[in-house]
Amino acid sequence: MKLGAFSISLAVKDLSVSKEFYEKLGFTVFAGDLKMNYLIMKNGNALVGLFQGMFPKSILTFNPGWDENATALSSFDDVRKIQAHLKSKKLKLEQEAKEESTGPASIMLTDPDGNQILIDQHV
Template sequence: MKLGAFSISIAVKDIQKSKEFYENLGFSTFGGDINQKWLILKNEKTIIGLFQGMFENNIITFNPGWDENAQNIEEFDDVRFIQEHLKKCGIELTTETDTNTSGPAHITLTDPDGNNILIDQHR
């Protein structure tokens, strides 16, 4: 399955302090809006998102249709295809998308250890 770009979405208490911390690890701002309390940071091909007050726990994130530079990739598995594959494998989804639609959509699931996973297609 082609899941696209991979990142970790980190729930932070103070986005400015977290930004400075990760900048010291070599990350730089790639996207987002610190005034809205969310930023996307990048270090080479590694992507993290910092989110203050948006969710309680960290989230593993995949973006079908995007590469690590948020650029469209030609061939990718649509989130609806991924959803059907996971359901056939007996994996319970916490959020599903309408299979009668196309374009942007997302699904969520939780791994056996309680880690939240977001598969978020932007195109």
């Protein structure tokens, strides 16, 4: 099962302060907008999403169909295929994709320690 590009989506208190901190670690703005309260920061193939006021805690994020440059992949495991696999393993999903749908969709689950995992397909 291929989950796609990985990033961590951090719930931050002050987006500008967090941006400055991650820039000092060598990250640069890859996507997003301060006015929209989010930035995607990149350092090599490491991605850190900074989100102010969008969700209460940080989330592990996977993007099926994308590489770490947000370039569409020609071959990938569709989020509905991933969903079916996870359900076959008896994992509880908090959010599911409509099985009969196609294209962009997302699913969400929580690990045993309460960490949220978002599998978010954009293609």
